[in-house]
Amino acid sequence: MTATVRKPGLLVDAVDVVKAFNSGSGQEPVTVLRGVSMTVTNGEMVAIVGPSGSGKSTLLYCLAGLEPLHSGKVELFGQDLASLGRNRLAKMRRDRIGFVFQSYNLIPSLTAAENAGLPGRLSRRRGAAEAARDSLRAVGLSERMRFLPGKLSGGQQQRVAIARVLASGASLVFADEPTGALDTRSGQQVLELLRETAAGDRSVVLVTHDLEAAARADRVLVLRDGQIHAELITPTVEEVLESVRAAGDEAAAA
Incomplete structure (x- = not known):
């Protein structure tokens, strides 16, 4: 058997990913992803966009190992997710992957510092508490470390979620609509932090x-009907808009 050789700097390697969901008793499964292939390398920020229902979040969940595949393959850090128990x-998720979701996923009974340091504590990483404090300073929450989530604004809670990722030392961050519930100013701050995270x-x-x-x-990556419609390199907002619009028009005409 030939050993899998990881390409230098390749964090995500997805090949022909197909995902279908059961739609009910006696019904045909609904196919959401139709043979998606993509990669992510060190230091990259890759955005996934597309019309509603195109399979964006489903693809993210499959890449992160949160949803099983119907067929195809996803490798993270050179390891086939299907081969992992x-x-x-x-x-792997605890030690090398970070998640930032629209819902923040903070524990209400823990302070901002305790939430930010939780992954490090769970993995028994040395210096986890100090790393959490440093990450909260980095996201501008040095004065809110002892606050419970309920005492923080939505933007501050999302920054705690990003501080948690920074403190964990995660090499790969998956973010699903992280600014969807935020006002414009808070959303811009969160995006700047994510952009700064994608480096090295x-x-x-x-x-x-x-x-x-995006x-x-x-x-x-612009998705349409569960497939990659276009791939844009360092695009302008206008180029992204035009590609998404074209994907939507083709989906409506199909």
Whole structure:
């Protein structure tokens, strides 16, 4: 058997990903992803956009190992997710992957500092508490470290979620509509932080409806009907808008 050789700097390698969901008793499964192939390398920010229902979030969840594939393959850090047991996959997520979702996913009974330091504590990483404090300072929350989430604004809670990713040392960050519930100013702050996170050996995969946010990425993948309609390299907002519009028009005409 030939051993898998990881390409230098390749964090995500997805090949012909197909995902279908059961639609009910006696009904045919609904296919959401139809043979998607993509990669993410060190230091990249990759945005995934497309019309509603195009499969953006489903693709993100498949890439992160949160949803099983119907067929195809996803490798993270050179490891085929299908070959990993539940414990090894959980360990990979805990030690090497960060998540930023619209819902923040903070624990209400823990302070901002405790939430930011939780992944480090769970993995028993030395200096986890100090790393959490440093990350909160980096996102501008040095005066809010002892606050519970309920005492923070939406933008501040999302910044705590990003601080949690920074403190964890995650090499790969998956963000699903992280600015969807934020006002414009808070959303811009969060996007700047994500853009700064994608550097060196850290990468970000972002699903968003915000085309200005997408245009901050190094590459933009435009989905239509579960397939990659276009790939744009460092595009302008206008180029992203035109491609998404074309994808929507073709989907409506199909």
